[in-house]
Every structure is written in C-alpha cells, then in structure tokens.
Amino acid sequence: MAVAIAIVRTRDLFAVTMLLSIYGLLSASFFVTLDAVDVAFTEAAVGAGISGLLMLVAISMTGRKEAKPKRKPFIALLVVSLTAGLLFYGISDTPDFALADAPIHNHVAPRYIQDSMAEIGIPNIVTSVLASYRAFDTFGEVVVIFTAGMGVIALLSASSENTQSKKAAENTLDQQHLVIRVVTKILFPFILLFALYVQFHGDFGPGGGFQAGVIFAAAVILYTMLFGLSKATKVFSQSLVQFVAAAGVLLYASVGIATLLLGGRFFDYNALAQTPVAGQHIGILVIELGVGCTVAAVMMIIFFSFHELAEQERQANKDKNRESL
Amino acid sequence: MMGHFNSAVVIILMMVGLYIVIAQGNLIKKLVGLTLFQTSVFIFYISMANVEGGTAPILAQGITLYSNPLPHALILTAIVVGIATTAVGLSLVVRIKAAYGCIEEDEIEASEN
Amino acid sequence: MDTLINYVSGFCLCVGALICVSGAVGVNRFNDFYTRMHAASVTDTLGAVLILIGLMLISEQLIVIAKLMIILLLGLIVGPTTSHVLAKSALKNGLKPILSDKRSDDISKN
Numbered sequence: 049m050a051v052a053i054a055i056v057r058t059r060d061l062f063a064v065t066m067l068l069s070i071y072g073l074l075s076a077s078f079f080v081t082l083d084a085v086d087v088a089f090t091e092a093a094v095g096a097g098i099s100g101l102l103m104l105v106a107i108s109m110t111g112r113k114e115a116k117p118k119r120k121p122f123i124a125l126l127v128v129s130l131t132a133g134l135l136f137y138g139i140s141d142t143p144d145f146a147l148a149d150a151p152i153h154n155h156v157a158p159r160y161i162q163d164s165m166a167e168i169g170i171p172n173i174v175t176s177v178l179a180s181y182r183a184f185d186t187f188g189e190v191v192v193i194f195t196a197g198m199g200v201i202a203l204l205s206a207s208s209e210n211t212q213s214k215k216a217a218e219n220t221l222d223q224q225h226l227v228i229r230v231v232t233k234i235l236f237p238f239i240l241l242f243a244l245y246v247q248f249h250g251d252f253g254p255g256g257g258f259q260a261g262v263i264f265a266a267a268v269i270l271y272t273m274l275f276g277l278s279k280a281t282k283v284f285s286q287s288l289v290q291f292v293a294a295a296g297v298l299l300y301a302s303v304g305i306a307t308l309l310l311g312g313r314f315f316d317y318n319a320l321a322q323t324p325v326a327g328q329h330i331g332i333l334v335i336e337l338g339v340g341c342t343v344a345a346v347m348m349i350i351f352f353s354f355h356e357l358a359e360q361e362r363q364a365n366k367d368k369n370r371e372s373l
Numbered sequence: 374m375m376g377h378f379n380s381a382v383v384i385i386l387m388m389v390g391l392y393i394v395i396a397q398g399n400l401i402k403k404l405v406g407l408t409l410f411q412t413s414v415f416i417f418y419i420s421m422a423n424v425e426g427g428t429a430p431i432l433a434q435g436i437t438l439y440s441n442p443l444p445h446a447l448i449l450t451a452i453v454v455g456i457a458t459t460a461v462g463l464s465l466v467v468r469i470k471a472a473y474g475c476i477e478e479d480e481i482e483a484s485e486n
Numbered sequence: 487m488d489t490l491i492n493y494v495s496g497f498c499l500c501v502g503a504l505i506c507v508s509g510a511v512g513v514n515r516f517n518d519f520y521t522r523m524h525a526a527s528v529t530d531t532l533g534a535v536l537i538l539i540g541l542m543l544i545s546e547q548l549i550v551i552a553k554l555m556i557i558l559l560l561g562l563i564v565g566p567t568t569s570h571v572l573a574k575s576a577l578k579n580g581l582k583p584i585l586s587d588k589r590s591d592d593i594s595k596n
C-alpha cells in the first residue's frame with residue numbers, strides 16, 4: 049500500500065518504474081503466502097521483471113519527468129471516495145476470508161480437485177485446469193498475446209536503414225562493460241536451461257508454458273541489452289521470431305483439429321492415444337509447448353521493436369549533433 | 374471485520390490505481406496506474422480462492438485440503454494478457470510522443486484545439 | 487544433535503535478517519551514493535547467504551538442499567555484479583564520490 053501511494057506522489061518516472069517492480073515483487077510474495085504458487089511465479093517473472101523493463105525502454109524514448117498538475121483534482125478525489133464507499137458497502141456481505149465452506153469452494157472446484165488425478169493424471173491441478181479442462185480459454189489467451197505482438201509490430205515497425213554505423217558503436221562498448229558481459233555469458237545457458245525445466249516440469253510443480261516463455265525471453269533480452277541488437281538478430285532474426293510466434297498458435301489449434309479428426313470433440317484429448325490418460329498427457333505437453341513458444345516469441349518481438357526504435361532515435365540524435373557542430 | 378481485511382486492502386489499492394488513471398496527466402503514469410489496478414484485482418481473486426488450512430493446489434501425499442485452483446488458472450491468464458496490453462499501450466504512447474511531441478494529457482488536448 | 491542444528495540454523499536466520507535490516511538503515515543514513523551502494527550490496531549478499539545457510543541446515547530432503555545451494559550460487563554471482571555495474575555506470579556518468587577534506591589538505595601541503 050505504501051508503495052502504491054509513493055507511486056502516486058513521485059514525479060520522476062524512472063523512480064516510478066522501480067517502484068512498480070517492487071510492487072510486483074511484493075504482490076508475488078503475497079501470493080506465495082496465500083498458497084497460489086503458480087500465480088506467484090508468473091507475477092514475479094512478469095510483473096517484477098518484464099513490465100519494469102518495458103516501462104524503462106518506453107521512458108528512454110519519451111522523457112523522464114512528469115509535469116506538475118495544473119488544477120487541483122477535487123472531482124477525481126470525490127469520484128474515488130464515492131466508489132470506495134460503495135465497494136466497502138458491497139464487500140461487507142461477502143463471506144469471511146478463507147472459510148472452507150464459502151460458496152466459491154462448493155460447486156465446481158471439488159469436482160476438479162477430486163477427479164483431476166483419475167481423469168488426467170498430473171499432480172498440478174492448476175495446469176490440468178488451464179490446459180485440459182479449460183483449454184479453450186487458454187487458446188483464446190494465446191491468440192490475444194499473439195495479437196498484442198502483431199499490434200506492437202504494426203505500431204513500431206522501424207525502417208531498417210543505418211546498419212553500418214551500428215557496428216562501429218558496438219566495438220567500443222566491449223571494454224567498458226567487461227564484468228557484466230562475462231557474467232552474462234556464464235549465466236545465459238543456465239537461464240535457458242531453467243526455462244526449459246519450468247516448461248516441462250509444469251505438470252508436477254509450479255510452472256508451465258507461460259512462465260517458461262517469459263524466462264526464455266528474459267534471457268534473450270538480457271543478452272540483447274548487453275551485446276547489441278545485431279548480434280542477437282544473427283540467431284533470432286525477426287522473421288524467425290515472428291514465425292515461431294505464429295507456429296505456437298498454430299500448434300495449439302492443430303491439437304484441437306487433430307482431436308476433431310480422430311473422432312472426439314474439439315480439444316478432447318482422450319482421443320489422442322490408446323488410453324485416455326496417455327492422450328491427456330500428450331495433449332497437455334503439446335499445447336504447453338505451443339504456449340511457451342508463442343509467449344517467448346511475442347515478448348522478444350515486443351522488446352526488439354522497442355529497442356530498434358530507441359536505437360534509431362539515438363542514432364538520429366547523434367547525427368543531428370554531429371551535423372550541428 | 375478482521376475477516377475482510379484482505380478486501381479492505383484490495384479496495385484501497387484499487388482506488389489508488391483508479392485515482393492515478395483519472396487524475397494524473399502523464400500518459401505513462403496512467404499506464405502504471407492501470408497496472409496497479411489490475412494487480413489489486415488479482416489479489417482480490419487469489420484471496421477469495423484461499424482456504425484456511427489448505428495448501429497449494431498440487432496433489433501430494435497425505436494432504437486433503439487444497440486451495441481452489443479455478444481462480445489461480447484465471448489469474449494466470451489475466452497476468453499475461455495484462456502485460457501484453459501494457460506493451461501495446463506503451464507502444465501507443467511512444468507513437469503519440471512522436472506525433473505530438475509531448476505526453477501530457479493537457480498539452481495534447483490544447484494542441485488539438 | 488538435532489536441537490543443536492536447530493539452534494545454529496535459528497541463529498543464522500536471525501543474524502541474516504538483522505544484517506539485512508542494518509543494510510537498510512545504512513542506505514537511509516549515508517549521504518554519498520557510493521557508500522550507500524556499498525552498504526546495500528555487502529549487507530544484502532551476506533544476509534542472503536546466512537539466511538540460505540540457515541534454511542539448508544534445517545531442511546530434510548537432499549533435493550531441497552541442492553536447490554538452495556543453486557540459489558546461493560546464483561545470489562553470490564548476481565549480487566556483486568549488479569552493484570558493480572551500478573557503481574561503474576554512476577562513475578562513468580560523472581557522479582564523483584565525496585572524499586574527506588583533511589586528505590586534500592595534506593596533499594596540497596606536500
């Protein structure tokens with residue numbers, strides 16, 4: 049709460065980004081104490097890591113300071129207090145916190161908790177709900193992420209001139225950032241390995257496609273920040289990343305179509321193999337792979353687009369300064 | 374009343390986020406306020422899903438009481454979709470800056486008139 | 487033997503937490519960026535190491551100890567690196583450390 053109020057009062061946007069990351073980390077630890085380990089994992093990776101990073105890149109292009117407000121925000125305060133009052137009145141009737149016999153726990157959830165092991169056979173109930181019982185919603189989510197990536201490309205597609213001057217600038221950075229370059233090179237394979245571990249271990253512990261995709265993208269972003277965009281695009285070129293993003297969605301959809309062709313309903317994994325449980329395992333594995341691919345690729349697309357635009361602006365500023373001398 | 378402590382915290386956080394979105398003029402600060410608002414909604418759902426004396430919803434030996442896994446799945450989806458929309462919002466802000474030259478709401482409205 | 491390990495681990499946890507708190511106090515009270523950086527990084531790394539050792543002593547399964555060891559290694563690598571990068575970028579961008587006045591007087595006399 050203190051962090052939230054500090055965000056309101058601070059004018060320096062850089063500090064606001066740091067406070068936002070701290071807020072993300074605090075919510076993640078809060079989720080852990082509330083027994084929501086999958087959610088805490090995702091919030092820590094996404095809220096504390098990626099969102100702070102994106103804000104920083106955006107701020108580097110738009111400016112750090114916020115102007116003073118011109119008039120006193122009385123109407124806004126009034127609206128806010130009224131809404132708060134109504135909400136307080138609304139929650140006074142809800143059941144007390146964490147009671148086991150609240151209505152939310154009694155109708156749909158016990159069926160999932162009891163039947164998940166028999167029907168699907170993986171210990172992590174959240175993954176089984178996300179990937180098998182509610183696979184269609186997760187499909188919609190993957191498409192939303194893909195659309196967001198396409199939206200960012202459409203808004204920020206930079207023209208690819210000025211490729212020669214980039215190489216000269218990078219060679220001078222080698223000596224200055226030696227320590228962190230060495231450490232990054234050492235840590236990079238371990239981070240990728242951890243991403244793969246989280247991807248495939250999502251059935252047995254907290255994890256799954258989303259967290260793995262975000263961690264993978266974070267490793268590549270770290271590499272890109274230190275070694276420059278041109279070295280990163282040698283391995284992960286723009287067209288490859290866009291292809292992987294689309295391929296993830298296609299993989300997910302093709303699992304559904306395969307189940308249709310094999311005689312079941314859409315996303316009914318029981319039809320995929322000899323026994324229903326084996327079919328469920330195969331189905332969950334393939335769609336988690338699709339989710340991981342798309343999430344990693346879209347995060348990389350977003351960061352590459354921002355980075356390219358920022359480098360182009362920096363290059364244009366440098367050329368302007370040189371011409372004016 | 375102590376049973377509703379979590380909901381009280383959530384409502385305060387939600388109102389702080391709403392205030393930032395309505396009252397502050399800087400576009401990036403508004404996006405930050407939106408993220409704050411989203412996270413407070415997540416905390417609300419997760420605290421509803423908690424069961425006293427239960428553990429995380431991963432089946433293990435000898436444990437019978439689990440937290441409700443349905444809101445967990447919902448919030449997992451919501452977190453990742455939230456970051457995707459924040460990314461699109463940030464790219465919109467960058468484009469607005471290129472088109473108008475500043476990102477304060479008052480100045481943009483003034484230059485429109 | 488068991489109670490001895492419990493006591494030692496509890497001691498490690500308490501001392502680790504106290505060190506982290508003292509680091510926070512130091513960040514608040516020092517008036518120069520570099521001394522604040524020093525307070526934050528040294529105390530946080532040491533505090534994290536002690537807390538992890540305390541946790542390792544009371545955990546029962548080998549897999550938990552191995553995971554905690556990996557976290558320890560990662561913390562030891564990443565913590566000092568980030569403080570180094572911060573201090574280096576601050577120095578490169580012109581933030582000079584506050585040196586004491588007496589020293590510059592001695593140098594100018596000789």
